[in-house]
Amino acid sequence: MPHAVDISNNFGIIAGFIQNDPQERVKYSPIIYLLNFLSSNRHPIVIHQYIPIATNGTWQDLLSNADANIYSAKYDMSISINSRGDVLVGMQHINRVFLFSVNVSNPIQLTYISRNTNGRSLGNGRSVAWLDNGNVAAILVNIYSLSYQWSSSQIYFYDMQSSIYNSNSTPLSVFPNYHQLLPESFSPVFINIISSTTSLTLMDVNGNLLIFNPTPPGFYPSIPATGSIPLITVSEACPLGMYKDQTGINDCILCPTGTKNSGNATIQCTPCAPDTFCSLGSVSEISQSALEIIEQVIAYPKLPETTIFDEILIQNMFHIGLGHCLLVSPLFWTLIIASLAILIVIIMGMLKFFVRHPKCAQIRKRIQWIFKKTDLIGEGELWVGGLVSFSIVVLVSCAYAFSNAYLKQYPIETSTDSYFACDVSIRNAKFETHLQTLTIPPSETEQKMFNLLNEQRLSLNIDFINTFINCDVISIQALFGNNWSTMRWSTCQNINSILSLSIPLPYQHISIQIILAQVQTISALRGG
Incomplete structure (x- = not known):
């Protein structure tokens, strides 16, 4: 029972089924015949055959x-x-x-080369065709369930010259794809492909x-997207x-x-500089x-020896230490x-006891007058108090600067290292934990804290890396x-091919869809 045929100048291929002995479990087996047209009587004769054998334990078996x-x-079935x-021989019922290969000048043997399968489904090889003078194979792959319910249709293009064709082969491209979309006037269910030397229908x-x-x-x-039939690319x-x-x-690849x-450069891609990120499709x-x-x-730091601010300030x-500690020491x-x-x-x-010059006496009195004005201890009575006051002002200023920092x-x-102090690890926080399971209802006092946490405003930050979107x-x-x-982002910018998007979330648990209306490649995503 033939199901597909194709012929060349001096040989032909027929694929179909042959009937087995009625006592056998498999009633009909698929078979492929090689017909030779060069026989002396000028009638095609079957010169060779190939019977696909299912692997033991597989669903085909x-x-x-x-x-x-x-x-x-x-x-x-299909043949090309x-x-x-x-x-190429496609048998979709076994997926x-x-x-095969046939010697064109002496077609006496059908030499098996390899096979391609597509998982536990039907439809692989619904139709097959050669393109580009036989260098590229087009395979129509319809995905059916084992009960023959259609799921999807795609055309796989394989480079048959530079790579080996088998179940692990990577196709040159697959149609349809994200920028070769089917128009609404064309059904997503494909049934046949026919090729010329370069074109495909x-x-x-x-x-x-x-x-x-x-x-x-x-x-x-x-x-x-013209809607006219036939569609021509x-x-x-x-x-x-x-x-x-x-x-x-x-x-394109x-x-x-x-x-x-x-x-x-659309004919070839250019190399990236060393030590840069250039993933697939950059x-x-x-x-x-x-x-x-x-x-x-952020891991909580170790609890400090004291958490009383007065003690931290006095300490x-x-x-006085060395290096950095010396430079930030108020006492120093x-x-x-x-x-x-x-x-x-x-x-x-x-100036008072060793220099007897009227000019020096005037300078000394002038200095005393200045320091009396800055006297905070004796309230302007002692010029020495002015000198001491400068030291006190420096000490108090350092205390204020430390307290503010x-x-x-x-x-x-949001804090960083405490470079204003000798111990850069100090923080204005006290760390302790009272972990308990969330299944235990919080107390009235604890519930207020939970409410504050639940009311926090969160933002979803997403980076699209290496893209021109x-x-x-x-x-x-x-x-x-x-x-x-529809929602609106709070910030969005593309700097150095990194699109940064910040989305304010109205709730902590919410589903978000980001829709891109433009077809572009994206190398990586970073979110948080």
């Missing part, structure tokens, strides 16, 4: 094909032969595509046609972060890791410093001022009850 004698779409004698379940024309390097076949430049270096109907395409070079992990969880005021600077005051007292004594060391999440194409929706409502 359980098939009996009892109804294969009655036509059913799930038993459809290229000019070099390479043969496999076989690759796709038929949907309604008989509509989509014709893929080849495009030059740097361009891909785009589907116009047009040439469009590769998106940023992608390239295409050959003529054909296949899609993502730039490999370590390369980029910023829009200036549009720009991102400095490694921009990828530092943002720590949002800091009258402590007070002693400096006191030393200057002692020096002035010595000078004043010398210490006050700003709260909360701990701009803020104009971003829309945000939040789920309120059963309805999605």
Whole structure:
């Protein structure tokens, strides 16, 4: 019972089923015949055959094909032969595509090369075709359940020259994709593909046609939204972060890791500078410093020896150490001022007892008058009190500066090292814990704290790394009850190919959708 046939100049391939002995469990087995057209009697004869054997323990091994004698779409097969004698045979009922080779000048043997399978489903190899003079294979993959319920349709394009074709092969491209979308007038259920040397025609379940024309390097076949049938693709430049270096109907390819395409080169991607972040599909070079992990969880420091501010202040005021501790010590600077005051007292004594010049007496009296004005101890009566007052002012100023800086060391999440003190680890916080399970209802006093925590305003911060997406194409929706409502971001900017988005959250537990209206590559996401 033949189900598919294809012929070349001097040989042909037929695929179908043969009937087994009625006593066997498998009633009908798939088979592939090689027909030779070079026989002396000029009639095609079967010269070789291949019977696919299911692997023991697989779901294909359980098939009996009892109804294969009655036509059913799930038993459809497909065959395509290229000019070099390479043969593709698709058998969707076992979800496999076989690759064979036939010697064109002497077609006497069907040589098995490899096969491709697509998991526990039906539909792989619904239709097959050769493109680009036999260098590219197009495989129509329909995904059906084992009860033959349609799920999806895609066309896989494989480079058959530079890579090995098997179940682990990576396709050149897959149609449809995020920038080759099907128009509404075309059904998502595909049933057949037919190829010429370079072009490909796709038929949907309604008989509509989509014709893929080849495009030059740097361009891909785009589907116009005209609505007219048949649909014919047009040439469009590769998106940023992608390239295409050959003529054909296949899609553009993502730039490999370590390369980029910023829009200036669509035929090939340019290498990125060393020590930069260029992942698959990069549009720009991102400095490694921009990828530092943002720590949002901060470990509480060790509890200080004392938490009484007066004791902390006194300890800091009258402590002298070395290096950094010496420079931030209030006592050190007070002693400096006191030393200057002692020096002035010595000078004043010398002017009084050892220098007998009227001019010096006037200078001494003038200095005494100045320091009496600054006397805080004797209320302007003692000039020596003015000197002491300078030392006291320095000490009090240092105490004020320390207190003000210490006050700003709260909360701990926004504080930094305490460089204003000898101990840079001190914080304006007391750390203790009374952990308990959340299943225990909080007391009335504790509930107030829980309410404060629940009422905190949170923001969702997301970075789209290595992308040219701009803020104009971003829309945000939040789920309120059963309805999605539009929201607005608080800040949005793209700096050095990193789009930073901040979204204020109305609740702590809420579903957010970020919709991008523009097709662009994104190398990485960072959120918090």
